Structure formats: C-alpha cells, structure tokens
Amino acid sequence: MSLLPAFTRVLATTLIALVPLGMAHASDDNVKIGFIVKKPEQAWFINEQRAASELGQEQGFSVVRLAGEDGQQVLSAIDNLHAQGAQGFVICPPDVRLGMAIANRAKQYDMKVVTVDDQFVGGDGKPMADVPHLGMSGYKIGEQVGNAIAEEMKRRGWDMADTGALRISNNELPTARERTDGATQALLDAGFDKANVIDAPQQNTDTTSAFSAASPMFSKYGKFDHWVIYALNEESVLGGVRASEQYGLSPDDVIGVGINGSGAAFAEFSREKPTGFYGTVAVSSTMHGRQSAENLYQWIAEDKQPPANTETTGTLMTRDNWKEVRKELQL
Ligand code: FCA
Numbered sequence: 001m002s003l004l005p006a007f008t009r010v011l012a013t014t015l016i017a018l019v020p021l022g023m024a025h026a027s028d029d030n031v032k033i034g035f036i037v038k039k040p041e042q043a044w045f046i047n048e049q050r051a052a053s054e055l056g057q058e059q060g061f062s063v064v065r066l067a068g069e070d071g072q073q074v075l076s077a078i079d080n081l082h083a084q085g086a087q088g089f090v091i092c093p094p095d096v097r098l099g100m101a102i103a104n105r106a107k108q109y110d111m112k113v114v115t116v117d118d119q120f121v122g123g124d125g126k127p128m129a130d131v132p133h134l135g136m137s138g139y140k141i142g143e144q145v146g147n148a149i150a151e152e153m154k155r156r157g158w159d160m161a162d163t164g165a166l167r168i169s170n171n172e173l174p175t176a177r178e179r180t181d182g183a184t185q186a187l188l189d190a191g192f193d194k195a196n197v198i199d200a201p202q203q204n205t206d207t208t209s210a211f212s213a214a215s216p217m218f219s220k221y222g223k224f225d226h227w228v229i230y231a232l233n234e235e236s237v238l239g240g241v242r243a244s245e246q247y248g249l250s251p252d253d254v255i256g257v258g259i260n261g262s263g264a265a266f267a268e269f270s271r272e273k274p275t276g277f278y279g280t281v282a283v284s285s286t287m288h289g290r291q292s293a294e295n296l297y298q299w300i301a302e303d304k305q306p307p308a309n310t311e312t313t314g315t316l317m318t319r320d321n322w323k324e325v326r327k328e329l330q331l
Helices: 003-028 042-061 071-083 096-108 138-156 174-189 207-220 234-247 263-269 285-302 322-328
Strands: 032-036 062-067 088-092 113-116 134-137 163-169 197-201 226-230 254-260 277-282 309-312 315-320
Touching: 032 042, 032 285, 042 263, 071 096, 071 322, 088 096, 088 263, 088 285, 096 113, 096 163, 096 263, 096 277, 113 285, 134 138, 134 174, 134 285, 138 163, 138 174, 138 226, 138 277, 163 174, 163 234, 174 226, 197 207, 207 234, 207 263, 226 234, 226 322, 234 263, 234 277, 234 315, 254 263, 263 277, 263 285, 263 315, 263 322, 277 322, 315 322
Parallel strands: 032 062, 032 088, 088 113, 113 134, 134 309, 163 197, 163 226, 226 254, 254 277
Antiparallel strands: 277 315
16 A cells, blocks of 8 residues: 555656656647858858758758848848747857847847857857857967967978968957967967067958958068968958969968868868968858757757856868868768
8 A cells, every 4th residue: 555655656757757757749840940040151151061961861850941131131031930930040140240230120020040150149248148059269379370480380390480370350349359369379489570460350250351451462562582371261361362473473482371171171172283272260050050950959849958068179180181080070
C-alpha cells in the first residue's frame, strides 16, 4: 500500500515531464526563423546563411534568407518575416546604430532577435547587451593580423623605416575598429613606427569602398618602398591590394592580410601567381551561421536563453595552407 503513492508520484512526474516535451516537439516543426545579412553578395554571408539553412534542415526548422542592405530593407524584411509567421531572426545589421529601431520592430511582433558579426549599438553608444550576440573576438583577431604581417616583413628582410602601413579603417563600426586597432597595436609592439601608419577611411565594408579609400594613398606617400595593408575584412584588403597594383607596386613589395577566410580569399589564393594578398585570418562562417541559428532556435522552441556574447577565434590562412584550413573550419 505504502508503495502506491510513490508510484503515483513517479507516474505523475513522468507525465508532467512528457507533456512539455511532446509540445516542444510539435512546435519544432512550426519554427521559422529569418536570417538577415547586410551584404548578401559577399562570400562570408552567403556561406553563413547556407550553414543556417542546412542546420534547419537537419533539426527540422525553416530558415528564410533575406537581404538587409539598409534600414528600410531591414524593416521590410522583418514585416515580411512576420507575415510568414516567423518567430524570430538572426541579423547582421547594415548599420549597428539601427539596433533600437530593429529591436523595437521585433518586439512589436513578439519576435526574438539575436545578432551575428556586428553587434547593435544603443543610443548611449554602447553595445546593446540585452540582445544576444555571436561574433569574432575582434581585437585578438586583429592582433593575429598584425603579428602575421610583422613576421612576413621580417622574413622578407624589410626595413620598417621604409615601409608604410595602410590601415583601411571604418571607425564608425566597432567591429571594424577593434580589428584594425588590434592589428595596429601588434605592429607597434613589433617595433613599427606610428608615423608610418596611414589611415584610409572607407565608407562601407566592401572592396569598392576600400579601393577608393586606398588609391590616393600610394602616390601621396610615394616615399615608402614597401607597404603592408590591413582592414576589417579580406574584401577590403583586396580593394587595397588592387589599388597597389594599379599604382604599379609589385606583389613582392606588398603584404596584405585580411580577415574572414571566405570564397574571396580562396579565389585569390587560387590565382596562378601570388599577389600582394599574403594571407587572411580565417574564422568559420559555417560555425557563425549554424551557432547563431541554433541559439535562436533553442530560444524559440525550448525557451533556452542564448549566451549574451559568444566570441570566436581565427587561424592564419595563406597560399600554402588554405586548403587544409578550409577543411578544418568546414568552409
Ligand atoms: C563584419 C564584416 C564581415 C565579416 C563579419 C564577421 O560584418 O563586414 O566581412 O568579417 O564581420
């Protein structure tokens, strides 16, 4: 007799445990998330979105891939997602200062939001810590860029006094500033003269804007024999390298090191002859896409709050090892 209540209790517990599980499963099939990116034509973002869709296929939720190249397009993308019954979205915003407007629109529709790559900045100029974020550990990855450049300069036997450092900068974007600050600091620590660091501010985060920013600098600072080039991403470094070629510099006199490790770098490493694009610090866009989508999915389906901030690391990829690193990072 005395066993019965215990047994009932066990049964009741089991039932209670089973009911939410059953419900969670039923709702899984209905989970739909958006994945909005600022530069849908760039290889980094193409791969990130593809990885999120693949995870959705594996885990049974749908992913709607959308472009958000400016504020207007982002807001219509959110309206569109709501109309389709999506419960949330991952976003890399075209301008981090749109954070409040985007978060408000999402709240209005009761949608959950996580950011990837570029973190929202609030009215006070600080990162919006209440929106879960996953991105590169910008300063550290920037330092890796600076160290790779310093080592290659040494290997080539360059005199630092005759070398200019072209920092293609985008100081409005914290993601960019952290990376270029890290790279600059590593160069200074290696003995580089601050006076030889030349800023070339770009208006955007792509090759075209970097090319325009870099072009005038080579003739303006024609006194330098060699150049090193860095920026927030490899697309921008490629803009700088293309500008150096147009000015007439030989690849032997240029060391460009980017960040990302996407198709843009693979295409460059696949060229028959080496260019001034020496390397890139590769980060897994596959992991960024999968992890950010999974964090959001679990938040929606299981009410599991994503980590507030996840920082990812990078690996130097050059013409010599790019295929191995690509495999390792599942790119
Ligand atoms: C930013 C850059 C991208 C990529 C991403 C992780 O959004 O613009 O190229 O580096 O961070």
